[in-house]
Structure formats: C-alpha cells, structure tokens
Amino acid sequence: MEHSIEHKVTAIVEPLIQEKGLELVDVEYIKEGAHWYLRLFIDKEGGVDLDDCTNVSHAVSEALDRDDPIPQAYMLEVSSPGLERPLKKDEDFERFKGKLVSTHLHAPFQGYKDFTGYLVGLVNDEIVLEYEGEQVSIPRSLVQKTHLALEF
Structure with a gap:
C-alpha cells in the first residue's frame, strides 16, 4: 500500500519541485509510532537551504490537499x-x-548482503563497484538501497 502512495505522491509533487529548479531525490511514506510521515528529500547543485524546504513544503501541501492521494x-x-x-x-x-x-541487498550476492565500494557506474542494469581491488557487478533487482557513504 505505501509503495503506491509514494508513486502517487511523486507524480503529483515532482513537477512542482522541478519548477523551482530543485530535484526530488526520494519520497518516503512511513509509520513511526502512532503517526504517519510523508518525507520528501530535495536537492540542487550546491545543496538546499531552509527557504528551499519551506517553499517546497507550501507548494506541495496545497497540491496534496487538492489531489488527496493519502487516506490517513x-x-x-x-x-x-x-x-x-x-x-x-x-x-x-x-x-x-x-x-x-x-x-x-534483499538477498545475499556472492555471500554478502552489504557492499561498500567506489561507484564505477550502472551497466546493463547492474551496479558496478570497485570493491576490495576488484569490480563487482550487482544485479539491481537484488538491491534494497544504495547511498553515498562517508569517507573518513
């Protein structure tokens, strides 16, 4: 159920966010405790600031109130x-x-569910990483999530 809500919300809000010169990075619809949260993650070259978040929040609130894709x-x-x-x-x-x-990953690949490495790119729907001196090509269908990692 949440999955389709995220898709509906994306369809409604992405054009509004792009009009403001911003990128919609992710949409999360999640229940924490007794409350539901709709989280929109936005970005732009150089990063976003509080004004960007406030402007998007107002524009998106109006559109979501009008289209009402979320029942609760x-x-x-x-x-x-x-x-x-x-x-x-x-x-x-x-x-x-x-x-x-x-x-x-959702399921183990080559015996592991987690890989951290330098991104070579996306090739034939596989995420290619430089991992421990070798290139690893991970089928995208196995991937639960990929994110930038912090280097120390």
Missing part, C-alpha cells in the same frame, strides 16, 4: 537528503561515479 492523516517533512544521499535514478549512478557508496 500524516505529517509532511521536506529536507535535504543529507551526506548519505540515496541513489535511486539512473542519472544518480552517472552523477556520483567515483564516489564511495554503500549498497544493501
């Missing part, structure tokens, strides 16, 4: 994706080539 009450949060930004779209895998990323 929820809290809307708009923020930056942070330093460990998720990689979702094909363009993300192109844009962040060479960066350190972590990939978590």
Whole structure:
C-alpha cells in the first residue's frame, strides 16, 4: 500500500519541485509510532537551504490537499537528503561515479548482503563497484538501497 502512495505522491509533487529548479531525490511514506510521515528529500547543485524546504513544503501541501492521494492523516517533512544521499535514478549512478557508496541487498550476492565500494557506474542494469581491488557487478533487482557513504 505505501509503495503506491509514494508513486502517487511523486507524480503529483515532482513537477512542482522541478519548477523551482530543485530535484526530488526520494519520497518516503512511513509509520513511526502512532503517526504517519510523508518525507520528501530535495536537492540542487550546491545543496538546499531552509527557504528551499519551506517553499517546497507550501507548494506541495496545497497540491496534496487538492489531489488527496493519502487516506490517513500524516505529517509532511521536506529536507535535504543529507551526506548519505540515496541513489535511486539512473542519472544518480552517472552523477556520483567515483564516489564511495554503500549498497544493501534483499538477498545475499556472492555471500554478502552489504557492499561498500567506489561507484564505477550502472551497466546493463547492474551496479558496478570497485570493491576490495576488484569490480563487482550487482544485479539491481537484488538491491534494497544504495547511498553515498562517508569517507573518513
């Protein structure tokens, strides 16, 4: 159920966010305790600030009130994706080539469910990482999530 809500919300809000020169990075619809949260993660070159989040929140609130894709009450949060930004779209895998990323899988691949390595790119629907001196090609169908990792 939540999955289709995330898709409906994306269809409604992404054009509004793009009009403001911003990118919709991710949509999360999640229940925490007794409350539902709709979280929108936005970004732009150089990062987003509080004004960007506030402007998007107002524009998106009006559109969601009008189209009403979510049956229950929820809290809307708009923020930056942070330093460990998720990689979702094909363009993300192109844009962040060479960066350190972590990939978590639904099921083990070559005996592991977690890989951290330097992103080589997306090739034939596989995420290619430089991992412990070798290239690993992980089928995207096994991937639960991939995000930028912090280097220390």
